[in-house]
Amino acid sequence: MKSNYLTRAMNARDPRYAKIAKKLGYGHRDVQAKPRKPVDDMKALRARYVKVVGKKPYHGWDADTLRTKIAEAKG
Template sequence: MAKHSGYMDRALRAQDPRYARILTKLGYARRDLVAKAPLVDDLAGLREEYRAVIGKKAFHGWDAETIRTKIEEAQGS
């Protein structure tokens, strides 16, 4: 499988702000790829609550909603 090494691929990966400005004008801006920062304090608090309720550490790959669900299941039982 060959890697793409065309002009647009190199330009999109470049950190040069000139490329960003030009590609934005051409309509190639990818604002949908901006990651949202997770609420670390909320997640850390949920992890502590999970540890207090369950007695074990929460799996690090779980998001806040999954931890809330697991805590509710444990408290309901």
């Protein structure tokens, strides 16, 4: 789900926005967020990437991407 003004307003839990959103048909949430990886795992992966590649990883990479980049650098 893209973030726009209405979704940010609904996340703010302001009852006025919730009332308007409900009238527009956005009163329920049917999209679930993905569970995040533990932070410790990401710190370890980033440290391993620095050790293998020699430079810091891109901050937007997830754990799977880091694992593949590490495997590519080793292979």
